[in-house]
Structures are given as structure tokens and as C-alpha cells.
Amino acid sequence: xxxxxRKCVICERPAFSHNYGVLSCDxxxxxxxxxVTLNRDYKCKKDGLCTLKEKTTTxxxxxxxxxxxSGMTFQPNFMDLKDxxxxxxxxxxxxxxxxxxxxxxxxxxxQFTDENFSLVQVLENRRMKLKTRRSQILTNHDWSFxxxxxxxxxxxxxxxxxxxxxxxxxxxxLYNRNGVTVKTFQEILLTSFCVKASLFASAMRAVKEKRxxxxxxxxxxxxxxxxxxxxQFSLEFLKRIRSLLVAKMIELRLTIEEFVLCNVILFCxxxxxxxxxxxxxxxxxxxxxxxxxxxxxNLVYGKNGPSRFTDLLSLFHVIxxxxxxxxxxxxxxxxxxxxxxxxxxxxxxx
Amino acid sequence: xxxxxRKCVICERPAFSHNYGVLSCDxxxxxxxxxVTLNRDYKCKKDGLCTLKEKTTTxxxxxxxxxxxSGMTFQPNFMDLKDxxxxxxxxxxxxxxxxxxxxxxxxxxxQFTDENFSLVQVLENRRMKLKTRRSQILTNHDWSFxxxxxxxxxxxxxxxxxxxxxxxxxxxxLYNRNGVTVKTFQEILLTSFCVKASLFASAMRAVKEKRxxxxxxxxxxxxxxxxxxxxQFSLEFLKRIRSLLVAKMIELRLTIEEFVLCNVILFCxxxxxxxxxxxxxxxxxxxxxxxxxxxxxNLVYGKNGPSRFTDLLSLFHVIxxxxxxxxxxxxxxxxxxxxxxxxxxxxxxx
DNA sequence: ACTGAGAACATGTTCTGTC
DNA sequence: TGACAGAACATGTTCTCAG
Ligand SMILES: [Zn+2]
Ligand SMILES: [Zn+2]
Ligand SMILES: [Zn+2]
Ligand SMILES: [Zn+2]
Numbered sequence: 073x074x075x076x077x078r079k080c081v082i083c084e085r086p087a088f089s090h091n092y093g094v095l096s097c098d099x100x101x102x103x104x105x106x107x108v109t110l111n112r113d114y115k116c117k118k119d120g121l122c123t124l125k126e127k128t129t130t131x132x133x134x135x136x137x138x139x140x141x142s143g144m145t146f147q148p149n150f151m152d153l154k155d156x157x158x159x160x161x162x163x164x165x166x167x168x169x170x171x172x173x174x175x176x177x178x179x180x181x182x183q184f185t186d187e188n189f190s191l192v193q194v195l196e197n198r199r200m201k202l203k204t205r206r207s208q209i210l211t212n213h214d215w216s217f218x219x220x221x222x223x224x225x226x227x228x229x230x231x232x233x234x235x236x237x238x239x240x241x242x243x244x245x246l247y248n249r250n251g252v253t254v255k256t257f258q259e260i261l262l263t264s265f266c267v268k269a270s271l272f273a274s275a276m277r278a279v280k281e282k283r284x285x286x287x288x289x290x291x292x293x294x295x296x297x298x299x300x301x302x303x304q305f306s307l308e309f310l311k312r313i314r315s316l317l318v319a320k321m322i323e324l325r326l327t328i329e330e331f332v333l334c335n336v337i338l339f340c341x342x343x344x345x346x347x348x349x350x351x352x353x354x355x356x357x358x359x360x361x362x363x364x365x366x367x368x369x370n371l372v373y374g375k376n377g378p379s380r381f382t383d384l385l386s387l388f389h390v391i392x393x394x395x396x397x398x399x400x401x402x403x404x405x406x407x408x409x410x411x412x413x414x415x416x417x418x419x420x421x422x
Numbered sequence: 423x424x425x426x427x428r429k430c431v432i433c434e435r436p437a438f439s440h441n442y443g444v445l446s447c448d449x450x451x452x453x454x455x456x457x458v459t460l461n462r463d464y465k466c467k468k469d470g471l472c473t474l475k476e477k478t479t480t481x482x483x484x485x486x487x488x489x490x491x492s493g494m495t496f497q498p499n500f501m502d503l504k505d506x507x508x509x510x511x512x513x514x515x516x517x518x519x520x521x522x523x524x525x526x527x528x529x530x531x532x533q534f535t536d537e538n539f540s541l542v543q544v545l546e547n548r549r550m551k552l553k554t555r556r557s558q559i560l561t562n563h564d565w566s567f568x569x570x571x572x573x574x575x576x577x578x579x580x581x582x583x584x585x586x587x588x589x590x591x592x593x594x595x596l597y598n599r600n601g602v603t604v605k606t607f608q609e610i611l612l613t614s615f616c617v618k619a620s621l622f623a624s625a626m627r628a629v630k631e632k633r634x635x636x637x638x639x640x641x642x643x644x645x646x647x648x649x650x651x652x653x654q655f656s657l658e659f660l661k662r663i664r665s666l667l668v669a670k671m672i673e674l675r676l677t678i679e680e681f682v683l684c685n686v687i688l689f690c691x692x693x694x695x696x697x698x699x700x701x702x703x704x705x706x707x708x709x710x711x712x713x714x715x716x717x718x719x720n721l722v723y724g725k726n727g728p729s730r731f732t733d734l735l736s737l738f739h740v741i742x743x744x745x746x747x748x749x750x751x752x753x754x755x756x757x758x759x760x761x762x763x764x765x766x767x768x769x770x771x772x
Numbered sequence: 773a774c775t776g777a778g779a780a781c782a783t784g785t786t787c788t789g790t791c
Numbered sequence: 792t793g794a795c796a797g798a799a800c801a802t803g804t805t806c807t808c809a810g
Contacts, residue, residue: 099803476786
């Protein structure tokens, strides 16, 4: 059998077949597969200077590099999976989300609006008229307003948001600096998440464009120039806001499908709605999205699906952490620049 | 470090400490532990003639034998565990069961009765008066009667059997050869399981006495001599009845705690009671026992607990299978020996 | 019948807690 | 604090199934 004379190009063990494109032994096959599906990030401690023996035994970083260099390649991908019932279920949930996300991205990329509705107006299904962006230069405040508005449109387009139970008013009286307000459930959900959503979308844009930090669509720093002059913010703090979430998403290799699902799972936060029918609606909806995400992980990552799923959950903390930082910065900024004028919808949600 | 020069007495790898009583490497430690806790039964294919290298690498049978021969020893044991809340919970459930089982064993070993109550009389809490067995010789029919009766006493002594819901009569009308009867729920449970219980107890007696087949307490074959003459029963079939269940229990190394729990889990079969309060009682009780068994497995077998638990469940089929064989034999025997007279309680449950 | 992806299973190594 | 039981994790081997 000439087979038994073939050697793994990575470690020289006997190789019986090609795996992930390379003549290799089963051990190396599984090693490579695990590094990828478990999203491991092994680093050589000797900066790649391990001996050949170390490279194939003790040093995972070097071994993985050998796998890559020998041409091994494999990236689990949802679209490439063969059709079956589970995939169809997930696809059905994903379809509308991916569409809405694409629409939002396109709006951010090419449009803007001069209108200035309040959140309540938007909830009454009035939409700001968008126009194609020509050569005008947008300020940082414009960008953050538009990011927030397009995210609100995103969520308002979800079917379940039209449910009458979400249009009723909460019994709980909330105080803000404008006095006492009674919000509808829709309003509660949107005000509590749309800034995060905008942040998350902005981070996803960075990931797609292979940047490691947040930027405006037109490639400027996310901070208005004034902020950089403030002594209150350490460079460290500002840098963290720019890169914390993006770094985590890169580390996770977050896919677009995972992104849109995480987005709506976070939006549908039943804890915000004390009880009753509205909470049921949101709870059920969150459940649908959560199940879809787990199913997605199982389909794409096989038996490592649950592990992937919990990795994704860890993203949620990071989003909240990053949001808190932004929030802190915003509060201080408003104190220091009281003259700044915001669009009505921004005031409504901050 | 002299440590680093010490070798595993089993495989000669470096050994850093004693494990299960023997200076050995971690690999051999884990190998031995797994064979025991997962109850593996590896056999050498070359009848122990493997080379030394094979013995410590490819041949699990030889490797395990080396472990044993070098003196490795470890048997997970419930009693030896240190006290904690879980152990207390399980102990509480086990206490009464172990007591009742011990009582039953003692009765079988030393007593007998000449009385002849019907099942209904026993359900009315009348107990046959037992007397110490002197020199009298019991027939096979005596033994099976007494096995059944002591098992009925076992179950009648369980607290929940006094629940009033179990004393009511089933709406479902059952037909047997005596005509139409309406049984109480107690009666349904007992008739459907007491023969199996007696069989199971008899098998456990064999295991304890390190026999590989069923026998009467006084060491006779379980079959009346007449049966051996019947052409209807192949020797194969008779042998299977004698050893199927016992063999499985030996293979599993069934502990006495597992035995008593399996016994009551099988007895509390909610499927027999169509619906209603009686079913609830039994269901809840079965749940208590099942939880206790799983907890027991987790305590004794650690992370292999669930695996042990499913192994035990597989025992249930075997009990039923063995019972069916017994049943078939009994039916044919009765046809061929219509003159045989049974005690009333035996007639009631067969 | 062969190939290769992936699951399932077996084995080996390292960490953790306890006595 | 060393020694070791056991869990947790990493790696390696074999099985299964579809193309
Ligand atoms: Zn290899
Ligand atoms: Zn290296
Ligand atoms: Zn060893
Ligand atoms: Zn052998």
C-alpha cells in the first residue's frame, strides 16, 4: 500500500488522506479543526523559534502556523451548509434581520436627513425623509444622531413592534430631568437600547472594514475635536471606548448573522417591562432569537455550537461596558459644553 | 530532584506520585480510574501474550491487568464518602429501603409461613405469621411463594403505600380468567411488580453470594424437577432464565444501594395508573427515587455519574425480559401440570 | 470502493482543592 | 506544604456517513 508511506506534511506522522486541503494525519486534522471551531488563539512563546519537534508537539502556536502555512483552510460558514429543516428555520429568522441591517448600513453609507422629529413622533410611525448625501460634511453629532435614528428605524420595522400590547403605556412612572413621564413599552425598549445598537452597528462596521477601532462612516475619529482637549478624559479611556468592543468582536470573529441576532436578543430585554402582556410578547420574541442563535451555532460549529454560543454571550457584557463608558463621556461632555444643540430624538434617548 | 527519576511501575513513564496505592504516571492513573468508574471490561485478544510495549499502549486488557497486578486498587463506595447535604438526602431515602431489604433477606434466609392469605387480605393489612424455619424442606413452589410474599411485605411497608389515593379503586375494568375485577391502585401496582421484585431480589442474592445464576435460598436449582423433563423448554431457554439478569448485574457491579433504588423505581410505575391523584402520588414517589439514584451515581462516580445512571437504566429492560421468560415458562408449566396447587397470593399475582 | 468531514470515543496533561 | 484524588482540558484514534 503506497498509502502507508505517505507522511503528514505538518508533523511527519503517517497520513492517510487529505484533510482541509492538505495531506495530513488525523491528529493534525483534528488539531486544526479545533483551533478554528473553538476559535483558539495560540501564540508561540518563543516568537516562532521553536525546534521542529516542539512545533509539532508542545507549541500550539507553531503547530497551528505550520497547518496554515502548509495550506490548510477551513472556515465554517452558514451559507455553505446544505439545506435542511433547521437551516430553513434559522434562515427564516435571519432573512428579515439581514435585510434590515443591510438597509441600515446603506442608509448610513449614502443618506442623511435634515428633519428633526422627536421619538414620540417616530413612534407614531412618522419617518424622517432621507435624502442622498452629496458633498456635505457631517459633524460627529450628526453621525451619532443618524446612527441612532437608523437603528430606531431598524427596530421599528420588526413585525412584533406593531403588537398592540407594546403600544400601551407602562404603569410605572419614570422620572427624568423633564419631569414625570409615562412611556409606552415601545418607547422603553427603544430608549434603553438604541444608543447601544448604534454603537454595536458602528463596531460591526469597523470589523467589516477590518479596522480595530470605531470611526465615523467618512473615516473620522468618533470624538468631536473638543473632547480631545478635555482633561477629564484620559487617552486610555478614550482609546478604550474606541476599541474595547471592536477588539472583542474581532477576537470572536463575529459573523454578520451572529451580529444581527445578538442585536435583537439584546433589544428584546423582557427585564425592562415589569410584567404583563407586553413582557410576554418581548419574552417570546427574545426566545425566538435566542433559539435561532443557538441553532445557528450548532449548525455552523457542530458539536462546538454550545461553546460558541456561550462565547457570544460574553459579548453582551462588553457591549454594556462600552456603552457605560460612552454614557459617562456623554454626561461629562454635556456638562462641559452646555451650549451644544442636539436633535430632538437624541435628547429623547440619552 | 529525585522525583524526576522515578518511573511508573506500569509503563515506565516518569512518575511523580503514588496513585491508587502505586507509584505511577498520571496517564496510568487516569486509565485505571476510567476502567473502574466507567466499568469497562477490556479483554486481551492474545490471551495476555502481548509484548511489554503492547501491554502499556495498545492492549487495554493487558494494561489494566498490569495496573491490578502492580497493586492498584480503588472501588468507589457510597459509605466512604464524606458527609455533605447531598449524601444526607440520598442516605435518608436509602435508609428505609436498605432496612426493608435486609428484613426481606433475613425472612427469606430464616423464616417461612404456613398461612395462606389472599392478596386482598394482605392489602387489608393482615400479615401472615412467619415462623423460624427449622429442618423442613421447601419445594420450589414454596420458595417462589415466599419470595413473592416477602416482596409484597417490602412494598406494603413503604410509607406512601398508605396514601388514601392508592386505596381507591380503579375505574378501569380488568379482565382476568376469574372474570371481571376492579382493583385498587395498590393491587395494580403490586400484582404487576411483585413477581419481578422477587426475581430481582433472587438475582441480587446470587450476586451477593457470588453465584452466576439464580438458585433457591437452600441452594437448589430454581426449577422444579418436572420442568427439566419438559420438552417445551430448551436447555438454552432455561439457562437464560437462570443467568440473564444475574449476568447483567454482575457486569454492572450493581451495588446494594443501586439495587434497592432500582427496585422501587420500577415498582412506582405511573404508567399503570391511568390518571388522577393516585398517579400523582406514584409519579412523585418515583421521581424521588429516580433523583436519589442519579444523585447517588453522581456522588459515587463523580462526573461519570450520568453515564453510570444510564447503564443502570439498561438494567430495566433486562429485568423485564427475564420476567417475560419466566412468565412464558409459568404459563406453559401450568398447562402441563394443571394439578399443581398454588397458594392464594401466588394465584392472585400470576 | 474511496475519500474526507465530523462525531464519538479513548487517552494524556494540567489544574484545583483538600487533607 | 506535599501528596494525591478528581475535574477539566487538550490531544489522539476510530467510527460513521455522505458524496
Ligand atoms: Zn500531522
Ligand atoms: Zn513555538
Ligand atoms: Zn504509567
Ligand atoms: Zn494484551
